[in-house]
Amino acid sequence: MNELSFPSGLLALTFGVVVGSFVNVLIHRLPLMVMQAHEAAPESEVGLDICQPASHCPNCHTPLRAWHLLPLLSYVWLKGRCNFCQHPIGVIYPLIETVTGLLWLACAWRWGLTPSALSWACFATSLLALSVIDWQTTLLPDALTQTLLWTGLIASSMRWIALPLDEAVWGAAVGYTSLWLVAFVFEQITHQEGMGAGDFKLFAALGAWLGPVPLIPLVFLASMSGMLVGIALKARGQLHEGRYVPFGPFLAMAAGLLVVFGPNTALQWLGL
Numbered sequence: 258m259n260e261l262s263f264p265s266g267l268l269a270l271t272f273g274v275v276v277g278s279f280v281n282v283l284i285h286r287l288p289l290m291v292m293q294a295h296e297a298a299p300e301s302e303v304g305l306d307i308c309q310p311a312s313h314c315p316n317c318h319t320p321l322r323a324w325h326l327l328p329l330l331s332y333v334w335l336k337g338r339c340n341f342c343q344h345p346i347g348v349i350y351p352l353i354e355t356v357t358g359l360l361w362l363a364c365a366w367r368w369g370l371t372p373s374a375l376s377w378a379c380f381a382t383s384l385l386a387l388s389v390i391d392w393q394t395t396l397l398p399d400a401l402t403q404t405l406l407w408t409g410l411i412a413s414s415m416r417w418i419a420l421p422l423d424e425a426v427w428g429a430a431v432g433y434t435s436l437w438l439v440a441f442v443f444e445q446i447t448h449q450e451g452m453g454a455g456d457f458k459l460f461a462a463l464g465a466w467l468g469p470v471p472l473i474p475l476v477f478l479a480s481m482s483g484m485l486v487g488i489a490l491k492a493r494g495q496l497h498e499g500r501y502v503p504f505g506p507f508l509a510m511a512a513g514l515l516v517v518f519g520p521n522t523a524l525q526w527l528g529l
């Protein structure tokens with residue numbers, strides 16, 4: 258742990274909150290862009306990308322002014338309602354900004370204001386965005402999974418993270434191949450698709466950041482927690498027939514636990 262001074266902590270928190278408002282844009286727009294590429298996007302959203310059109314109210318479509326876009330502050334200032342039509346603004350927006358801010362603060366606290374902290378903050382932010390997108394749409398956009406994989410390899414080669422480069426490369430390869438193999442065998446036996454290619458790419462990316470060995474406790478933790486949540490949702494009648502619980506959020510959560518507690522502690526939890 259580092260002694261984190263108050264100004265440094267405030268800087269990390271503020272920066273994280275600002276990044277969080279960009280995460281909101283990604284969460285809303287990336288799935289629509291993926292659907293567009295497959296010509297499945299709603300007609301009103303055709304031609305959208307990350308920058309175009311400018312942010313607008315989803316209800317009255319009035320473009321927002323600069324002071325409506327201040328992370329967290331605007332939400333508080335506008336009392337959670339659109340300035341033009343008074344339509345409530347989803348609580349997810351300030352929530353994502355707050356969580357991202359806290360993740361950046363936690364990384365600064367753990368690693369100080371260093372490239373390591375920046376690397377892990379980007380890692381955590383990407384996983385947050387991927388989890389929410391997967392939970393809402395069962396999509397894991399390549400734009401995020403592939404970027405996460407390459408940045409893991411680069412962070413390792415630059416020594417920004419403690420993982421040696423050969424382990425990062427093996428982690429990525431083993432991650433992709435192992436989940437692909439599981440899905441292939443599952444499909445041969447049940448003639449059902451169990452996992453999407455997005456899950457393989459996410460697991461490859463996690464391998465690039467964590468190395469091949471921690472992927473073992475990671476996949477155990479993710480499967481077990483995913484299964485428990487699936488059973489709970491089914492018991493409460495919230496999981497409809499033919500729908501499945503997306504795997505991405507559980508992979509992301511397990512990866513977060515491994516970064517915080519280390520793979521050895523995770524193996525102990527599992528009694529291995």
Ligand SMILES: [Zn+2]
Binds near residue numbers: 317318319340342344
């Ligand atoms: Zn409005």
